[in-house]
Amino acid sequence: MAKSDPTTPRERYRTQVRAEVMERAWEQIATAGASALSLNAIAKHMGMSGPALYRYFANRDELITELVREAYRDLADTLHAASETGADLAGLARTLRTWALADPQRYLLLYGTPVPGYQAPEDTTAISQEIAVTLIDACAAALPPATPASPLATHLADHRTWAAGHPAPPEALALFLSLWTRLHGVLSLELAGHFTGMQFDAAVLFESELATLLG
Amino acid sequence: MAKSDPTTPRERYRTQVRAEVMERAWEQIATAGASALSLNAIAKHMGMSGPALYRYFANRDELITELVREAYRDLADTLHAASETGADLAGLARTLRTWALADPQRYLLLYGTPVPGYQAPEDTTAISQEIAVTLIDACAAALPPATPASPLATHLADHRTWAAGHPAPPEALALFLSLWTRLHGVLSLELAGHFTGMQFDAAVLFESELATLLG
Numbered sequence: 089m090a091k092s093d094p095t096t097p098r099e100r101y102r103t104q105v106r107a108e109v110m111e112r113a114w115e116q117i118a119t120a121g122a123s124a125l126s127l128n129a130i131a132k133h134m135g136m137s138g139p140a141l142y143r144y145f146a147n148r149d150e151l152i153t154e155l156v157r158e159a160y161r162d163l164a165d166t167l168h169a170a171s172e173t174g175a176d177l178a179g180l181a182r183t184l185r186t187w188a189l190a191d192p193q194r195y196l197l198l199y200g201t202p203v204p205g206y207q208a209p210e211d212t213t214a215i216s217q218e219i220a221v222t223l224i225d226a227c228a229a230a231l232p233p234a235t236p237a238s239p240l241a242t243h244l245a246d247h248r249t250w251a252a253g254h255p256a257p258p259e260a261l262a263l264f265l266s267l268w269t270r271l272h273g274v275l276s277l278e279l280a281g282h283f284t285g286m287q288f289d290a291a292v293l294f295e296s297e298l299a300t301l302l303g
Numbered sequence: 304m305a306k307s308d309p310t311t312p313r314e315r316y317r318t319q320v321r322a323e324v325m326e327r328a329w330e331q332i333a334t335a336g337a338s339a340l341s342l343n344a345i346a347k348h349m350g351m352s353g354p355a356l357y358r359y360f361a362n363r364d365e366l367i368t369e370l371v372r373e374a375y376r377d378l379a380d381t382l383h384a385a386s387e388t389g390a391d392l393a394g395l396a397r398t399l400r401t402w403a404l405a406d407p408q409r410y411l412l413l414y415g416t417p418v419p420g421y422q423a424p425e426d427t428t429a430i431s432q433e434i435a436v437t438l439i440d441a442c443a444a445a446l447p448p449a450t451p452a453s454p455l456a457t458h459l460a461d462h463r464t465w466a467a468g469h470p471a472p473p474e475a476l477a478l479f480l481s482l483w484t485r486l487h488g489v490l491s492l493e494l495a496g497h498f499t500g501m502q503f504d505a506a507v508l509f510e511s512e513l514a515t516l517l518g
Contacts, residue, residue, distance in 0.1 A: 118419070119419055119420070120338060120419050120420070121336070121338030121339075121416070121418065121419045122338075122416075123335060123336030123337075123338050123339045124336075124338045124339050124419075196416045199492070199495070199497070200415060200416035200491075200495070201336070201337075201411045201415035201416040201495060202495050202496055203336065204333070204334055204335050204336045204339075205334070205335070213500075238511060239507065239510070239511060239514075240507055240508060240511035243503060243504060243507045244503060247502055247503040247504070248503075249501075249502055250500070250501035250502060250503065262511070265503075265508055266508075266511070266512065266515070268488075268492070269485065269488035269489045269492055269508065269512065270484065270485050270488050270512075271488070272488045272491070272492060273483075273484035273485050273486070273487045273488025273489075273491070274484045274488075276415075276487070276488070276491060277414070277483070277484055277487060280414070280415070280416060280417050281417055282414070285428075285465070286464075286465035287462055287464055287465060288458060288459060288462040288463075288465065288480075289458060289462070292454065292455055292458045293455060293480055293481075293484065295454070296453060296454060296455035296477070296481070297481065297484065297485075299454075300481070
């Protein structure tokens with residue numbers, strides 16, 4: 089026998105409307121960009137009045153936060169699942185690329201040009217930190233035993249509060265920052281269409297950057 | 304005696320109005336993002352009617368193109384001037400960082416999340432290619448004499464139409480792509496505020512990436 093749903097019909101309806109609003113919001117972001125997101129336009133599209141919709145999302149920023157939270161959550165879970173099934177640093181990097189290419193706007197909402205006037209709340213930072221922890225774990229495991237100290241690692245030895253108590257050596261934190269920025273550099277320019285017309289294979293560049301990172 | 308201005312007062316007025324529109328547009332981009340750019344809002348701000356303003360810029364895309372062209376032109380000239388006064392690859396990279404930090408929105412308009420629905424015309428590609436040529440020149444000069452062929456360089460030997468006939472060896476083109484994407488990775492995440500609160504010095508990461516590139 090199925091377990092009875094603990095939520096009331098009213099709560100289920102609310103969840104359903106919020107999910108539809110978010111779906112419409114992703115469509116709007118794809119066609120007009122996150123900074124042009126409009127609750128009124130979404131309401132119109134759904135055949136609701138603006139004020140009725142505002143009962144589900146108090147304002148644009150609350151909606152963006154939900155989208156950001158959903159995107160970070162999905163990426164964190166995707167990387168965590170890959171890691172659990174044995175993906176090493178290269179595997180996680182390729183998982184990130186697949187995730188980014190599957191939905192460019194979702195990737196760009198997290199890591200692209202910020203939506204002006206929007207400030208993500210603390211709890212989204214906590215999810216992005218989960219992503220960092222999964223990658224730092226893999227960086228620590230990928231680090232050759234005798235990695236020489238670099239000026240960056242030396243700097244990070246004293247500037248590691250952002251790693252939230254992760255026990256990885258500073259060399260692993262340095263590798264994480266290089267990994268993050270290099271993969272983002274390739275991915276964001278690819279997703280923004282800068283390689284279009286250049287007629288080289290962005291996957292070859294991605295693999296080359298990855299190979300250099302792994303020494 | 305000053306040479307007489309070949310333009311008519313009408314033409315000078317036109318140039319002046321277009322310059323003021325572009326100034327307002329940069330302000331709008333800084334506060335609301337490029338995708339929220341509105342000719343009507345600019346017209347209102349300038350005390351003009353929308354239709355009057357449309358005599359100066361036919362539509363939003365023409366205005367964005369002018370902004371993109373101005374930004375690319377400024378970056379191309381800045382790098383070219385640095386190169387002419389002896390800057391090597393590291394010097395050019397630092398010049399790019401200074402240029403990006405001086406006006407984050409200008410950098411992000413060129414290399415950040417694309418404005419949905421906007422397609423830059425061919426002639427802006429020509430200016431971005433000037434930027435590439437200056438950097439490829441510096442990459443060719445910075446390349447150690449016996450750089451081993453990488454899979455990326457091998458790939459680029461057959462995929463180099465984008466380098467528009469530049470005589471640099473494929474290894475220099477590979478170095479250019481690594482340089483571009485790595486510097487962009489650090490700069491774009493820094494400008495997007497992703498390092499805020501991480502409390503490490505982004506300049507140290509930038510220099511570390513640069514040092515690794517230069518071998």
